[in-house]
Amino acid sequence: MKGVILQCLGELVKENFGRDKWEEALERAGMDRKSVFLATQDVDDSVALGLLSAVCDVLNITLKQAADAFGEYWVCKFAPKIYRVYYEGCNSAKDFLLKMDNIHTISTKNIPNARPPRFEYEWQDDKTLVMKYKSHRGLIDIMIGLIKGVGKYYNENLSVIKLGDDAVKVIFP
Ligand code: HEM
CATH class of the missing domain: 3.90.1520.10 (H-NOX domain)
Structure with a gap:
């Protein structure tokens, strides 16, 4: 999946819940807390979906939410x-x-x-x-x-x- 999707996800989490929550999600997904994504970067689907699911865990929301x-x-x-x-x-x-x-x-x-x-x-x-x-x-x-x-x-x-x-x-x- 294109990195732009994760850039957007990161911006959303940081803006609405704070940078800490985003870093916590990155860590939970097994990534460096300071990871950055380039728009055109090719991110493995399993990594992208793992991060989305980590965001749900950290924010305590469902995938639908x-x-x-x-x-x-x-x-x-x-x-x-x-x-x-x-x-x-x-x-x-x-x-x-x-x-x-x-x-x-x-x-x-x-x-x-x-x-x-x-x-x-x-x-x-x-x-x-x-x-x-x-x-x-x-x-x-x-x-x-x-x-x-x-x-x-x-x-x-x-x-x-x-x-x-x-x-x-x-x-x-
Ligand atoms: C300006 C508006 C939009 C742009 C530029 C855009 C662009 C993109 C890009 C670049 C990706 C990543 C694709 C990849 O990595 O292969 C993506 C994923 C996706 N887009 Fe959009 N998108 C837009 C709006 C929408 C809308 C309105 C829908 C709903 C119909 C939609 C549905 C999806 C879905 C479901 C994915 C996830 C990837 C998948 O299911 O395979 N997008 N989009």
Whole structure:
């Protein structure tokens, strides 16, 4: 997984819970307390997921709660700073979500070993979108947290419903 994901996780934990908690999580995951991640660095998936689970332990929250916090922080704070260009021309949660498959392909195309998630879209009616999740990582809860974050960013009250391990239903208001 790209280091940028862990950069964002670190920023979120430090900003909301303090540097100590982040260092404690790093240590708990078997890493140096002063570890830093470069955005384009290739971090082994098991290391990245180990750190996420250490963050949950240290903050005493579930993976779903961490996924929601991460999703909101990524979409509303972190990505607007470094991926501003991908928000341009998007005026709604629907516009943004429909760009996600393409954005994951282009934002990782120059990174060796990146294996971004892919999404397929199926409209059930004009307000109901099913997003199929294609990834070997099984992080559907993170996907749900990120979609909820998109709803917050565009100030839209989305219903986000998990349909299993590989699909999410999004109902637009
Ligand atoms: C500007 C917005 C976004 C950018 C630039 C972005 C970019 C990225 C990048 C670079 C990765 C790491 C991929 C890798 O290491 O192979 C990633 C992971 C991920 N992204 Fe996004 N992302 C954005 C928003 C979203 C949204 C809104 C969703 C929800 C549909 C989403 C779903 C995911 C998931 C689930 C992962 C975890 C990796 C996996 O499941 O395989 N992302 N994203």
